[in-house]
Amino acid sequence: MKLPHRRQFLHLAAGAVALQALSRRAWAQSYPSRPVRIIVGAPPGGPTDISARLIGQWLQERLGQPFIVENRPGAGGNIATEAVVRAPADGYTLLLVFASSAINATLYEKLNFNFIRDIAPVASVSRFPLVLEVHPSFTAKSVPELIAYAKANPAKISMASPGNGSGDLLGGQVSVAFDAVQSSIEHIRAGKLRALAVTTAKRLEVSPDIPTIGDFMPGFEASGWNGIGAPKNTPTEIVDRLNKEINAGLTHSKMKARLADLGATVFTCTPDDFGKFIAEETEKWGKVVKFAGLKPE
DSSP states (O other): OOOOOHHHHHHHHHHHHHHHHHHHHHHHHHOOSSOEEEEESSOTTSHHHHHHHHHHHHHHHHHSSOEEEEEOOOGGGHHHHHHHHTSOSSSSEEEEEEHHHHHHHHHOSOOSSOHHHHEEEEEEEEEEOEEEEEOTTSSOOSHHHHHHHHHHOGGGOOEEOTTTHHHHHHTTSOSEEEEEHHHHHHHHHTTSSEEEEESSSSOOSSOTTSOBGGGTSTTOOOOEEEEEEEETTOOHHHHHHHHHHHHHHHTSHHHHHHHHHTTOEEOOOOHHHHHHHHHHHHHHHHHHHHHHTOOOO
């Protein structure tokens, strides 16, 4: 058999690579050709779920296929994350990622996945403050009063974290809560909860009378966030297309207004920048988890 010359071989190899690239590009351009699932590790009706539905509706209108939100709450979002990690990397199963996704990486000692390794960042969506809140019957009416009360009565303070915070507080199971503004704002407006402060550096546009924790503890800043992820090895062309469409939606006035109503602000990134952000958040909260000796309940 006559072997091809080196130049012929290189031409053949280059042609094969080009054909593969064209095939992947054509596949991405035809994506999606069937319904896409967005897995959400939180119950229906909450801020995380609402964000997923806003993005899903936008993508459905832009790409012509249903984007179906599937709620799989439990284990701080780990059940949903593992479901996406185990899904085919074809762009038809997405994950609504949020701050707990980064915190869980160090909070839970044994997980069946590595979030940073196994989930590909697609697009960020929004950032939002958390609110430090108490029941109206609670004695403290400000952050300094809360700190003083906690120092004098350490055994009498119980606290809930974001996700179940306002519900546990309304039900009387806890004394104090940090929760997403989206979950709490209507209860605060109705007088069912008392907001002591928000965690971001700036006050809320929708409730500028609520101080920031930084007003009393200079330098304090923290916020919630969310975005879209996919299984690792999802084709770059599909990730880039989703990122482009999501970012286009986040520039739309109606989307901005809807997020603002929820106390959130638009947060846009490239996939690479979103990945760097998630890595930084994971490192930051890992230090907090270690310093405080936090354990999941």
